Amino acid sequence: MGAHLRPPLRVVFELPSAVIYERDLADLPDPILAADIAAGLVAATYPHGPIRTKSVASQYATTMRRLARELHADGFRGGFADMSTAAVVGYWLTCDFHRERRIRAVLSAFHTAGGQLQPGIVHHLTGRRINQIKPGKPNRPYSATEWERLAQACNTMIKGSIHDHRQALEASERGKDLTDDSLSEDRMAWVIRSSGPLAIRSLMALFPMATVDNRQRVVSLSRSLFPEPDVAFAYNLLFAIRTGIVPDGIDALRTDDVTRTGPSSILLSYVKGRTGKESLVLPRAAVRLLDQWFEHSELLRGHAGDQASQLWLGAKQATQEGGRIYFTTPRTQYRRRSWAQRAGLIDDAGTLLQIHGGRVRATFHHLKDRSAWTGRTTIDPNHSAKVEADHYLSSHTPAQKDAIEGIIEDAQTDIRRKATPPLVTNEQDAAKFSQQFPNLVREAELELPAVQKLLDAEQDVFVAACASPMKSPYAPVGKLCPARPWVCLLCPLAVFTARHLPNLLGLKEYFSTQAAQLPLPQFMGVFGPYSTRLDEDILPRFSTREIAAAAGNQQTLPFTLEEQG
Structure with missing residues (x-):
């Protein structure tokens, strides 16, 4: 775990959970500065630095590439050791908080690893940041109608997919004993089930007698037998709706994080990025959803090899040649946007609904806080709102106001x-x-x-x-x-x-x-x-x-x- 360089100048990040991410720096205009940036990125990678996820590694690499290009455009030549304090501070003044933070982290890691920096820069690295972070706004919960549409879209996709999956399984069982090379649906279902999720061209090679008209049937059977990333994302999103677990904790779940404590109870262990390992006894609805997902993805896991332990697993129908099986994690920014478009989700303003894990969690807790409400705005169910307003919210008489003000004045005088x-x-x-x-x-x-x-x-x-x-x-x-x-x-x-x-x-x-x-x-x-x-x-x-x-x-x-x- 860590990072290393690959010639000519490529940074290979080996991150937790066996994540590999590579970024090329050989195309930067100044090779000396590019080499120092590469060394700084390697030194700033987990476990010695803050770079520990693929998205963070991408952000750091993008920030440092931008620094190299903009300094070169301003006429700077050389490495980190040639950078003056004025040049660094002047560049920080053009940055926002996050870019300055990343540059500081890379320079600090570079210096800690033995790299040379000007004393003034080292002094600034231990001091206060120039740009201060702007206070963020809390995630806004979805409205009741948006929340209902979101859950309904997940349920609709899951119900349709699990129905097609069960039908395809039944067809494959019927085609199991067929020995002919006919292109019956039962026989094709069994062949696809036995072969696993293949690229489309490799899949069609299993049926040399198939015509163009059969192509869609073959692809449809494969998608029914092996859930796609969109289906896995629907399960992922509905699971978040029913549990309120942090998005990164849900995305990183593995099958061994699920501990069954009874026929209808599950203890889930997950990692919350800011606090560490946590656990949760799942509500009954979430238990049923997980059981259904394990049933739905069981066949796919049998072909997934080392990746079978990933909880949210999907088979991508690639078009390349070869018999390779394609597996992807379902939750990406592109996946969220394309899934909302496919489901036809719109917000209250009539535009495409933005699916945001933080807002899902905020809505879950918002509704949980209000779940004990009886639905009535009156204390006595036999009273109307007007009667209770007259009883409990009526205005005071002048004498009562004088008495209240007198009590307040006496208390203030006593204090x-x-x-x-x-x-x-x-x-x-x-x-x-x-x-x-x-x-x-x-x-x-x-x-x-x-x-x-x-x-x-x-x-x-x-x-x-x-x-x-x-x-x-x-x-x-x-x-x-x-x-x-x-x-x-x-x-x-x-x-x-x-x-x-x-x-x-x-x-x-x-x-x-x-x-x-x-x-x-x-x-x-x-x-x-x-x-x-x-x-x-x-x-x-x-x-x-x-x-x-x-x-x-x-x-x-x-x-x-x-x-x-």
Whole structure:
């Protein structure tokens, strides 16, 4: 596995799954650059590089051939070692993301294999790409009518082909015991069945007495006995419709990937290109389809030799001389297009339906996500859509709207309040206090006398000084705040000063006692935010000297304003 060169300058790619692909570079205008490109392609082939499929090898070879021709047209002569950094970067600027990516991969592989490059180019190879990939769009599912037409076309071709196949088998069984050289259909069917799928001229040589009129009968019998690639593709496509497996995983299936776990159950192993090996228990419809395909292709596999292990196998009716058997894989871009034309498939716009494996998979999962839907748009089957709309989708009254908006405003205010840092100050004059805390003054609508009351302890509660006890967030305006002492820790109206430290420390001790007595989830649900605010925001703002003095000077302050003497 890998790649090698064949004289004069032909790259032979030996890829996984025994795939051989060749590309000639001898016709390029600059033989020196062509030789370096060939060496780079060999070095970039699996297992040492990203080239691991026939299509990828073709893309890389095409990109590098284009590079050689365009650089030669610009006047460049020489190999990779003669290319300047400016020339390479300038060429990358004319490329798209994928062409730049392929050129980088070939140059990197060439350099890794010992080839010479300019230091500037090597530096760019390890850096960021110039062209960025454009975000792709997800595959669009087929419409319901397109999906139905696609499945119907597959079923129609399969049913017709399997019917003709069974009739041809029956005819061959009847002609098995015939010894004459007559051109009866039974005898011809047996001869063709025994000989296998041959090229048309070799096939006609089996019947030297046949006339031109018999030619079509012979070809028709051969196609009935040995399924063509179009028929194999119909099975392939219908299998994708019924399973939703990735297209590359379906195309690469072999007979030993099918494990029968019961009379009507199959475990399928396949390779998903981006993730690796995966497996799937097939739905019953897919199991029946595979069983039918094995029956349909059994005779063909008996003549296929080493290729009999390929799951999707078709016999191509070639016209060349010789007795060689032609087998092809069914899924190619040309096959998809010609198959759609043969089946007469059109999309919703009236044009030829484009068969795309990614869209088939996207449609499968799209329908699967909706398969649990009951088909009704109403909750109660006894209700009409209008009745349920009146019940569940009716517009709100003005009073209900006011209530909803009030709830939203309260929630937003609560979130904003919890995010507000605590107001902690020392014993200072009112003017300086109002300058340091303009938000408190503005939001509480305080004037200088009110601020003075805060500093003079005239509005002290248990752990703080309250800026406006009659405008509490926890009670209607005009009524005294009913909140518990620890609620002040998160209240935007609370101001904490050094004189409150004794009770703050007492509250801290109270939290410690509750933490020891309550389960942790319950404590965090009730006291968690307040304890965190006290330990992390409020107490750290006081000096250690003030805290030490307050710890030995426990005082009893009133809980509310009514308790002041």
